[in-house]
Amino acid sequence: AQKITQTQPGMFVQEKEAVTLDCTYDTSDPSYGLFWYKQPSSGEMIFLIYQGSYDQQNATEGRYSLNFQKARKSANLVISASQLGDSAMYFCAMRVLGGGSNYKLTFGKGTLLTVNP
Amino acid sequence: DVKVTQSSRYLVKRTGEKVFLECVQDMDHENMFWYRQDPGLGLRLIYFSYDVKMKEKGDIPEGYSVSREKKERFSLILESASTNQTSMYLCASSSRLMFSNQPQHFGDGTRLSIL
Numbered sequence: 001a002q003k004i005t006q007t008q009p010g011m012f013v014q015e016k017e018a019v020t021l022d023c024t025y026d027t028s029d030p031s032y033g034l035f036w037y038k039q040p041s042s043g044e045m046i047f048l049i050y051q052g053s054y055d056q057q058n059a060t061e062g063r064y065s066l067n068f069q070k071a072r073k074s075a076n077l078v079i080s081a082s083q084l085g086d087s088a089m090y091f092c093a094m095r096v097l098g099g100g101s102n103y104k105l106t107f108g109k110g111t112l113l114t115v116n117p
Numbered sequence: 118d119v120k121v122t123q124s125s126r127y128l129v130k131r132t133g134e135k136v137f138l139e140c141v142q143d144m145d146h147e148n149m150f151w152y153r154q155d156p157g158l159g160l161r162l163i164y165f166s167y168d169v170k171m172k173e174k175g176d177i178p179e180g181y182s183v184s185r186e187k188k189e190r191f192s193l194i195l196e197s198a199s200t201n202q203t204s205m206y207l208c209a210s211s212s213r214l215m216f217s218n219q220p221q222h223f224g225d226g227t228r229l230s231i232l
Contacts, residue, residue: 004159035220043126045207045223052218091159103148103167103211104175105221109159 002027004092004108011113013082020067021077021111023092031097034075035105036066039089048090051075082115089113120144121224123208129230136195138227140208147213149191150221151175151183154205166191167213198231205229 003026013019025034036048051059051066059066067076079086092108124139142149148167152160152175162175164183172183180202184192191210195202205228209221 033218037223043205043226043228045209045226047220047222050218050220093160103150103165104162105160107160109157 002029002032002094002096002106004094004106006090006092006108006111008111009109011111013079013113013115015084015115015117016081018078018080019082019113021079021090021092021113023075023077023108025073025075025092025094027073027094027096029096033095033097034066034068035093035095036064036075036077037091037093038086039091039110041088045091049077079113084115084117087113087115121208121210121222123206123224123227125227126225127228127230129232130195130198131232132198132200134195134198134231136198136229136231138193138195138206138208138229140191140193140210140224141189142191142208142210142222143189144210144212144222145188146210146222147188148211148221149185150209150211151181151191151193152207152209153177154207154226160207163193200231203229203231 005024032053034051038046049061049064063080065078089110091110093105121142151163166172166185182194208224211221
């Protein structure tokens, strides 16, 4: 079974600073993908960034980057130059690509990020 | 851009009612999903559909059913609503998984209260 652990229920960061949101995962499958989503207070889930288990480089998308440490089974999200609009709930999710359940996303419980002015 | 539309943002129903939550996507996606989201529990998959009239149970299907008569529409049905089904419900869609990096695209969610 797959499991995602986000150990930080809440995080605070000052505007313009960088922040790292932690995510560890557990799977025995060698092929998997890791996703980060942002959920503002309005409720919609916004896809941010993806990392594949065989990707050689860490993923980056604008101010978002993923610190992928495969041996440690961690996929931490780094947000650089935080903005007030980054205040939201952030979810880490994993999809295993083998077997019959390759449609399923397993989500962590989320981290609530608050950016202070 | 992918658009996933849920019929209601807020819904209030009474215990024992039959409740329908509707979801429509405009990207011709094969896969559609229903999740519920509760504080401290993250998102949990209720049901999944990979094609018209096809469905699979997720992690918490009890008390729910689904219907997919057309490719673009996926309905979640609470057969007899109970107070423990008060939650945020999120619909998502994705293309058939030819590539591992295909994300699921979500609707804005429906906050359902059962009184």
